[in-house]
Amino acid sequence: MSGPLPSVRKFMPKMNFSRVSLRDLLVAFGPITLMVIVVCGLGYWLVDPAPPKEVDFSTGQENSAYETLAKRYVTELAKNKVKVNLSPSLGSQENLARIIDPDSSIEIGFVQSGSTDQADAESKGLISLGSLFYEPVWLFYRSNKDITSITSFKGKQINVGPDGVGVARLFKQILSVNGMDAADVKLGTLENTAATVALLDGKIDALVFSSASDSPLLQMLLQTPGIKLFDFVQAEAYTRRFPFLSHVVLPRGIVDLGRDIPSKDYHLISPTATLVAHEGLHPALIDLFVKAAQDIHSNAGWFQKQGEFPSDRYTEIPVAPIAEKFYKNGPPMLQRYLSFWVANFVERMWVVIVALGALILPLSKIIPPLYVWRIRSRVYRWYGQLRTVEQAIEEVADGQHQQVYARQLQRLDDIEEKVNHISIPLSFAEELYGLRSHINFVRTRILLLMKGQGEMSLEAAPEPMQA
Secondary structure (H helix, E strand, C coil), X not given: CCCCCCCCCCCCXXXXXXXXXXXXXXXXXXXXXXXXXXXXHHHHHHCCCCCCCEEEEECCCCCCHHHHHXXXXXXXXXXXXXXXEEECCCCHHHHHHHHHCCCCCEEEEEEECCCCCHHHHXXXXXXXXXXXXXXCEEEEEECCCCCCCHHHHCCCEEECCCCCCHHHHHHHHHHHHCCCCHHHCEEECCCHHHHHHHHHCCCCCEEEEECCCCCHHHHHHHCCCCEEECCCCCHHHHHHHXXXXXXXXXCCCCCECCCCECCCCEEEEXXXXXXXXXXXXXXXXXXXXXXXXXXXXXXXXXXXCCCCCCECCCCCCCECHHHHHHXXXXXXXXHHHCCHHHHHHHHHCHHHHHHHHHHHHHHHHHHHHHHHHHHHHHHHHHHHHHHHHHHHHHCCCCCCHHHHHHHHHHHHHHHHHHHCCCEEEHHHHHHHHHHHHHHHHHHHHHHHHHCCCCCCCCCCCCCCCCC
């Protein structure tokens, strides 16, 4: 080979390198990311929906323990951004009817034990979130002497409240086991506040209602001179007749130790107040209400010991499995460390999370090679152009060598110009420099052929530069 080799290029092209190719990342990860989003969205739609941020709660009469305690539930659930709308009612029976009614918005409320039975509760889709507190039957009366027997109230005017009040049904049962019926007394249907005023004014002889010790009316009646509390000395016998009743004792001096009110122990019969909901209540709200019940009702009181309530006992309504689990194991683990909404989301989506984990594991082995292939394909596709140039100079017809060689040199210049504008990550620079080396190799071969230095086989040609 004589004479110097011609200069290949007289300028240094500007190369475009980056740390990472965002476009190729999007192409490699985009479809997978979209698939993950679709799976998550589908899973979110299929699993239980997010718990509502509002719930309607049926309470009780004005100035009743139900009303007072329901306001505490409003405060407790507000801590987790759940609004509780309170709906006053006549009492337990109306609360129960509202929860059962499919056209009612009421989902939860206070219901007295003995208001229904297990078979009826199951058929109507009722669930108990636990019993909350003793709700003794308080029978106050005006008399100059103590009354020790229910039969002594024969012919008296006794207020038991409207039909929606649970104690009206219970008091009729008490009359029946004493050999009496509703016709033997004059039953009034005033609400508790109005009935208390009537008792104090002497317009009625007695007033009976069932309430926890939180009731303001109860606190006032226990300290009113001239108003006496009936002592159920046969309380234990009543509990044998009615399994939903408990025998409780109002200790002497519990109301006011200094004034010794009451001046003796009183035996009372007591149903329990139960937090009852429809089975359609969202599971997350069940957890939230049971936790609130534990915070509100777990302290010692006039009749219960510390930690006795709330409980999954004392109720004929089937206890919700979620509530039973709470009473057995405490609050769900995630709710001990995370906010209610975050914990609830994770608990509802755990199936989707497990499925995604199983999906992401194989995808993690596919995506990186796909990304590498995308980068390298932007370099390797130009080798097809180089092969076309080589075929053109090998298959040139006689007498057309110079024209064909000139066209292919121009074509190589165009290829190199486009290659120099390829932007690839710096870690793939080796492939780009290798491509440029091979472009120069083909250009050198064409130039040698144009100078008439003879045919050069691929084996005899100069080796390409190593990147």
